[in-house]
Amino acid sequence: MQLSGFGLSDYRRLLKTALDHDYEFYTVAEYFNTSSPETPSIILRHDVDRRVSNAISMAEIETDLGIDATYYFRTSTFDPAIASTMEAQGHEVGYHYEDLAKMRGDVEAAHRRFATNLESFREHVTIDTVCSHGSPLSPHLNTDMWEDARTPADYDLIDRAYNVPADDGTSDRVYFSDTGRDWNVTVPGFGDVHSTDDVVRTLKSGQCQDLYILAHPSRWATSRFQTVERPAWDFAAETGKAFASGAHSLQRTSGRLAKQTRVVQAIRTLSSASPRRER
């Protein structure tokens, strides 16, 4: 975890550097609708898990710089007036779904909830793409709701955000995520990237032409207070995720292992767990 470099001034500097080096920006929907994306380019995505006010600040910075991004809102963070304002600014608004976790793994109920929520978002804004929320406290992966015959097209959606071709051999686009408040990615020809300064240097180096950036507004500090408070919150959140991940693996093996073995495993899991990437 990086203790600094995740403030809004750092974020503006990152975007400004990209513009200075002629990177084209795409929302997720724009990217899907483009047959041949420009190079260099950046797909810019935000998952609004908490702290909607931070998302507003980020959107304002982008608007000021003439950049459009995609904002995925959960039902708990969606506000019609805020979403409409972002859309008017030129940003894309999407649905950050977590229906399978909310319905405790019931796929039918998850699809019903998904349809209802999508419809209520669409009363206010256009929704062309969706993106799953990583529900760390649930044993259910929200993306598993698509394992039946239904597809995003059945809901008049272009696609899901993680279907952008990254790391699939057909594209050199590199995925950068601020999950864990550390970019934590290796760029071929450049090296390891951890801090936002590293990202800025990567953009200046010309070694990474195509990027997919996921920035969670809640991870970024918008005030002096948040500069201290955000890393502390992140540390607590990542520790909680590691604990939940250990607990779920325990649930799956509890029938076969003696209690003492499970405790040893849990300790091992906790000590080796790394922050899970949300895609």
Ligand SMILES: [Zn+2]
């Ligand atoms: Zn999320």
